[in-house]
Amino acid sequence: xxxxxxxxxxxxxxxxxxxxxxxxxxxxxxxxxxxxxxxxxxxxxxxxxxxxxxxxxxxxxxxxxxxxxxxxxxxxxxxxxxxxxxxxxxxxxxxxxxxxxxxxxxxxxxxxxxxxxxxxxxxxxxxxxxxxxxxxxxxxxxxxxxxxxxxxxxxxxxxxxxxxxxxxxxxxxxxxxxxxxxxxxxxxxxxxxxxxxxxxxxxxxxxxxxxxxxxxxxxxxxxxxxxxxxxxxxxxxxx
Ligand code: ZN
Numbered sequence: 001x002x003x004x005x006x007x008x009x010x011x012x013x014x015x016x017x018x019x020x021x022x023x024x025x026x027x028x029x030x031x032x033x034x035x036x037x038x039x040x041x042x043x044x045x046x047x048x049x050x051x052x053x054x055x056x057x058x059x060x061x062x063x064x065x066x067x068x069x070x071x072x073x074x075x076x077x078x079x080x081x082x083x084x085x086x087x088x089x090x091x092x093x094x095x096x097x098x099x100x101x102x103x104x105x106x107x108x109x110x111x112x113x114x115x116x117x118x119x120x121x122x123x124x125x126x127x128x129x130x131x132x133x134x135x136x137x138x139x140x141x142x143x144x145x146x147x148x149x150x151x152x153x154x155x156x157x158x159x160x161x162x163x164x165x166x167x168x169x170x171x172x173x174x175x176x177x178x179x180x181x182x183x184x185x186x187x188x189x190x191x192x193x194x195x196x197x198x199x200x201x202x203x204x205x206x207x208x209x210x211x212x213x214x215x216x217x218x219x220x221x222x223x224x225x226x227x228x229x230x231x232x233x234x235x236x237x238x239x
Pocket of ligand 1: 049054110
């Protein structure tokens with residue numbers, strides 16, 4: 001499958017069957033993203049939480065493409081009120097879409113919907129585990145601090161092959177915590193995200209990569225540039 005980083009926490013994942021999954025589509029106001037909103041044509045949109053740097057252009061993209069937005073119950077109520085197609089899910093639960101399984105898991109963060117003038121409560125912040133037909137699992141951590149269930153629940157039970165983790169600090173984990181999270185999640189490869197979009201979250205991903213190699217040298221750190229594609233195949237990594 002192909003992973004395309006759109007900057008910040010926005011990713012497009014294209015499955016081998018050409019199902020396009022768009023996660024946290026912060027596009028038009030994202031200083032790191034040069035892709036026009038009209039160029040995105042997802043089959044499904046995932047929202048980890050309601051903050052504007054994740055919610056982004058979800059409404060417009062869903063309106064343009066009719067792609068449903070999968071999100072936590074409270075955000076789905078907000079979407080339903082506006083006639084937006086949505087899939088309501090909650091932490092620990094899964095649903096199947098086009099033969100792909102989506103599981104909502106925990107994140108330690110807040111989640112008001114701040115894209116509207118009057119802020120609306122957005123339930124809990126969340127993360128997503130995506131399980132493809134061939135068994136490959138990709139974990140998008142959303143915005144989060146470090147928490148021990150990354151090891152005991154997500155790492156040991158769900159076993160992601162690829163993890164996308166925030167390293168920007170200030171609003172999420174920084175490089176050190178994100179490297180510990182990577183060790184606990186124990187994927188074959190990890191992609192850092194949520195950094196260098198704005199000055200408060202400036203980070204050198206090499207510092208993150210260094211910590212990861214100290215904690216577990218078997219994890220491949222894939223540092224991407226915005227709008228770059230990465231072909232992920234878990235068979236390319238040894239157990
Ligand atoms: Zn946030």
